[in-house]
Amino acid sequence: MRRGIKWLCTLLAAVIALAFAASMRWSVFLVHRANRTTLGAEQVLSINMGAIEYCADGNAEYVGVLLPAWDTFVGPASGTFTWTPGRFKVPNTSWLRIPLWLPLALTAAPASLLWWADRRRQRLTEGHCLSCGYDRRGLSGPCPECGRSAEPPTSR
Ligand SMILES: [Zn+2]
Numbered sequence: 001m002r003r004g005i006k007w008l009c010t011l012l013a014a015v016i017a018l019a020f021a022a023s024m025r026w027s028v029f030l031v032h033r034a035n036r037t038t039l040g041a042e043q044v045l046s047i048n049m050g051a052i053e054y055c056a057d058g059n060a061e062y063v064g065v066l067l068p069a070w071d072t073f074v075g076p077a078s079g080t081f082t083w084t085p086g087r088f089k090v091p092n093t094s095w096l097r098i099p100l101w102l103p104l105a106l107t108a109a110p111a112s113l114l115w116w117a118d119r120r121r122q123r124l125t126e127g128h129c130l131s132c133g134y135d136r137r138g139l140s141g142p143c144p145e146c147g148r149s150a151e152p153p154t155s156r
Contacts, residue, residue: 002114009111013104020100023047024077031071039063050081051099058092124151 027048035041041060046053086097123130127137134145142149 006111006114006118009107009114013107013111016100016104016107019047020050020104023050023100024081027073027075027077029071029073029075031073033067033069033071035060036067036069037062037064039067047100049077049079050101051097053095053097055093055095 038060129143
């Protein structure tokens with residue numbers, strides 16, 4: 001369970017970091033049209049300039065032909081990078097932007113914490129120094145390598 005969470009967070013953080021880096025160069029748009037004979041009335045999910053954006057547009061314009069229900073577009077990234085989330089709502093359009101550093105921080109933080117805790121636990125069970133990893137089995141007092149004092153026995 002705990003191991004699963006560690007790897008899941010690590011994997012998610014890696015994927016988000018990759019998407020973040022790629023989105024500074026390229027943008028990806030996923031478009032859904034509920035009404036397939038109007039242009040503009042669509043839901044758009046995009047990754048662009050380090051953020052994931054969702055836009056629900058109700059400014060319909062009848063075109064008289066049947067459009068595909070789903071479309072994807074890939075193009076060069078446009079606009080500028082913004083750290084803050086954003087949101088606006090006007091009568092026909094609502095829009096939401098979440099910068100990718102937010103989900104990245106939310107997955108990378110627990111992942112690094114779990115990696116750190118596992119390494120600490122492994123060093124404790126192996127009898128190695130918590131700071132430098134020196135094999136201090138059979139030794140008492142501070143670590144001869146880095147001077148860190150011996151760990152008090154922990155309740156596990
Ligand atoms: Zn040490």
